[in-house]
Amino acid sequence: MSGNTTRQEIVAAADDLFYRHGFDHTSFAHIAEAVGISRGNFYHHFKTKDEILDAVIEKRVADRVAMMERWEIAGSTPEDRILSFVDILIVNGDKIVRYGCPIGTLTSELAKLNHTARGEANRLFGAFRTWLAQQFTAAGQAETEAHRLAMHLLMRSQGVATLLNAFHDREFAAREVELMREWVGAVLASNGDRARSAKTT
Amino acid sequence: MSGNTTRQEIVAAADDLFYRHGFDHTSFAHIAEAVGISRGNFYHHFKTKDEILDAVIEKRVADRVAMMERWEIAGSTPEDRILSFVDILIVNGDKIVRYGCPIGTLTSELAKLNHTARGEANRLFGAFRTWLAQQFTAAGQAETEAHRLAMHLLMRSQGVATLLNAFHDREFAAREVELMREWVGAVLASNGDRARSAKTT
DNA sequence: GTCTATACGCGGATAGAC
DNA sequence: GTCTATCCGCGTATAGAC
Secondary structure (H helix, E strand, O other): OOOOHHHHHHHHHHHHHHHHHOOOOOOHHHHHHHHOOOHHHHHHHOOOHHHHHHHHHHHHHHHHHHHHHHHHHHOOOHHHHHHHHHOHHHHOHHHHHHHOOHHHHHHHHHHHHOOOOHHHHHHHHHHHHHHHHHHHHHOOOOHHHHHHHHHHHHHHHHHHHHHHHHHOOHHHHHHHHHHHHHHHHHHHHHHHHHHHHHHHO | OOOOHHHHHHHHHHHHHHHHHOOOOOOHHHHHHHHOOOHHHHHHHOOOHHHHHHHHHHHHHHHHHHHHHHHHHHOOOHHHHHHHHHOHHHHOHHHHHHHOOHHHHHHHHHHHHOOOOHHHHHHHHHHHHHHHHHHHHHOOOOHHHHHHHHHHHHHHHHHHHHHHHHHOOHHHHHHHHHHHHHHHHHHHHHHHHHHHHHHHO
16 A cells, blocks of 8 residues: 555556566566666566566456446446446457457466466456346346356357457457347346246236 | 478477467477477477467368368268367367367467467368358358357357366356257257248248 | 666577587 | 587566665
8 A cells, every 4th residue: 555656557557568468478678668667676566577467467356346336336227237248348349359358368378377376367257257146136036047147148258259359350249249238138038027927926 | 291200299299288388388398398309300390480380270270170070970960060069168178177278269369479370370260160150051041140150159169168267167168058059959940940931931 | 766787597599410 | 300509689587776
């Protein structure tokens, strides 16, 4: 909580570079250049590259949590909030075309590097997973089913991101987003039916 | 076509290491050690690392094409063949848990490295895409719809692979594979209805 | 806190002997 | 075709002056 601006700048620059070029391929020199400081100064803030990675993951988690809190405020119903998640694929379309999903690609890379921060990185997926499950639960789904639906939606989002990055086909993404929106609507509508019939009987 | 065994061994070892540790992270020393030759000897077969990458991509494409040809023989109907594709997620489950999808992860990495072989790597996805589209067409789907269905299935396969790699949850994968099988059945059944009604009217 | 200078190993790549 | 020896740049990391 020392509020060091330089440290925050380093983390922000590393976050961006790790996303665009990957963790392993990004060097201290790259980050130092992006921030505008010398390489030596670097080690006053972070002793190892892994420490920077931890800080970047921490920042990414915080950013995603903040985003989900905004969705909570903006969306009046659980369905609206879930659709905010789906819309990431459109809102961040340009970046995904170029660099893929920030969470999926980091997770994949750390898995291949067999990096110790693998588990930490999974908190990113976990944040979305539990949040989505909460929304489905709020929409009337049973606990286990809500978690399955959350995983299904996360899965489709990842799949679309991967193929959008490979094929650069925005129409494909738009089509799949529309299918996801329809799927969410159908799932929650049929549940509503069950909920209503359960009430009336 | 010189039939050099050493060359093939290098490509096979590189294929494996690129998959398990990533292209960038795999060094000449790693490959040389895996094959059991010296680093110097290496350059008699490949002048640059990129040449090895090209050869690995070529091998991967050939392997996948051969696999799809086996599916053509094994499956009597287009639906059977499509389900062979879906079942990769189960058959290769262990490897996917550890290293993800060989195609998706390579594509993502090359995108981040902004590597020239990016386009070549996309032939891997392309091979599955066109083959799946052919199967959907053979099952009675219209040309454009067949391609959309192929992309949809490829998307789901990628999404499942990514989350399977992240969460190591085999039950999740089994559940999603079952959903994909149902989806394939439903899509082809409804099409069959349309085809039948078109015939009888 | 920020800098310069530097250590040291590993990466890709080359030369040339056998 | 296979080897050893070697070049050179870049990577992480450290020491120490300002």
